[in-house]
Amino acid sequence: DGGIxxxxxxxxxxxxxxxxxxxxxxxxxxxMYWYRQDPGQGLRLIYYSQIVNDFxxxxxxxxxxxxxxxxxxxxxTVTSAQKNPTAFYLCAxxxxxxxxxxxxxxxxxxxxx
Amino acid sequence: xxxxxxxxxxxxxxxxxxxAFNCTYSNSASQxxxxxxxxxxxxxxxxxxxxxxxNEDGRFTAQLNRASQYISLLIRDSKLSDxxxxxxxxxxxxxxxxxxxxxTRLKVLA
Numbered sequence: 001d002g003g004i005x006x007x008x009x010x011x012x013x014x015x016x017x018x019x020x021x022x023x024x025x026x027x028x029x030x031x032m033y034w035y036r037q038d039p040g041q042g043l044r045l046i047y048y049s050q051i052v053n054d055f056x057x058x059x060x061x062x063x064x065x066x067x068x069x070x071x072x073x074x075x076x077t078v079t080s081a082q083k084n085p086t087a088f089y090l091c092a093x094x095x096x097x098x099x100x101x102x103x104x105x106x107x108x109x110x111x112x113x
Numbered sequence: 114x115x116x117x118x119x120x121x122x123x124x125x126x127x128x129x130x131x132x133a134f135n136c137t138y139s140n141s142a143s144q145x146x147x148x149x150x151x152x153x154x155x156x157x158x159x160x161x162x163x164x165x166x167x168n169e170d171g172r173f174t175a176q177l178n179r180a181s182q183y184i185s186l187l188i189r190d191s192k193l194s195d196x197x198x199x200x201x202x203x204x205x206x207x208x209x210x211x212x213x214x215x216x217t218r219l220k221v222l223a
Contacts, residue, residue, distance in 0.1 A: 031209055042119075042200060042215035043157070050209060058210070090156055094209070099164075101147045102202070102211055104156040 002027045006091050006105035013085075013112050021076045021108045023091030032074035033092040033102065036060060043090060049074055050096060078110065085112045114139050116205045119214035127222050130191045134217045136201030137183045144207035146184045148175055149200040151216065157200055161186070191221045 004025045013019045025032065031050045035043040035058075045058030049068040063082025068074055074093075078085045088109050092102040119136045126132045138146075146163035161168055163175040163184045174187040184201055198216040205212055 033211065035213070043213040045210065045212060048210060056210070059212075088154075092211075094211075096209055098145045098207075099162060101159045101162060102149075102157075104158070107156050109154075 004091060004093055004103055004105035006089075006108050008108060009106065011108055011110045013110070015112055016080045017112075018077055018079050019085075019110065019112075021078065021089055021091075021110070023074045023076065023105060024072055025074075025091075025093045025103075025105075026072060027093055027103060028071070029093035029103070030071070030096045031094045032068065033094075034058075034064075034066065034074070034076045035090045035092065037088040037090060046076065046089075078112075085110060115214075116140060116212045117201060117203055117214040119201055119217045121215055121217060123218040123220050125220045125222055126191055128191055128193060130221075131187065131189045132191055132219065133185055133187045134199055134201075134219075135183050135185050136214050136217075137181075138203045138205070139182070140203075140205035141179075141182060142206045143203040145209075145211075146175075146177060146201070146203045148184075148186050149202060149213075151198045151200055160199070188219075191219075193221050193223060195219060196221045 033048040034046040047066040049055035065077045091105045148160040149157035150160045151157040161175045172189045201214045
């Protein structure tokens with residue numbers, strides 16, 4: 001079955017540590033996205049990529065980094081510079097087509113203490 | 114002004130009621146619009162795409178009003194299982210940079 005896989009589902013880290021969240025898709029989608037969701041809030045765009053080796057900052061990119069070395073993979077690193085990293089992180093992908101919606105992974109719940 | 118805005122609710126409605134949500138967008142160049150449903154602590158799931166001509170799927174109807182820059186979602190004959198948060202999303206400037214509204218929470222009461 002085609003889909004998006006995020007791992008791990010739950011992640012715990014100590015403050016000051018960098019952590020990388022995995023996102024892999026086998027839908028052959030060109031575009032991939034990372035969103036952050038805080039309790040009771042909507043999704044906020046961190047980074048997105050429309051082609052391999054290229055990506056753009058979203059609305060809240062500070063303290064995060066990404067890479068897009070392969071079409072299938074778009075890992076997100078939460079660095080120690082991110083002030084409030086505890087959140088629900090969602091990865092999505094889509095075709096570059098006006099009528100194609102976003103497909104989401106199951107999310108990674110990151111807790112930093 | 115936010116690029117995509119929704120009334121956060123909650124909307125508390127009895128079973129069988131009809132309920133409508135609106136979502137306004139600020140960039141007239143937005144090309145794509147979708148409604149997603151999100152259950153607590155889960156990922157959003159696509160509910161409907163929103164086309165210029167409108168879109169209907171069973172009890173759900175989505176409309177686009179370009180003149181007033183909003184999309185709407187109408188749910189008829191509400192079920193308890195419709196209780197969720199409904200998110201609208203668009204791509205300001207038509208660049209595939211998808212921005213979500215904050216979501217509207219719906220509670221259908223028995």
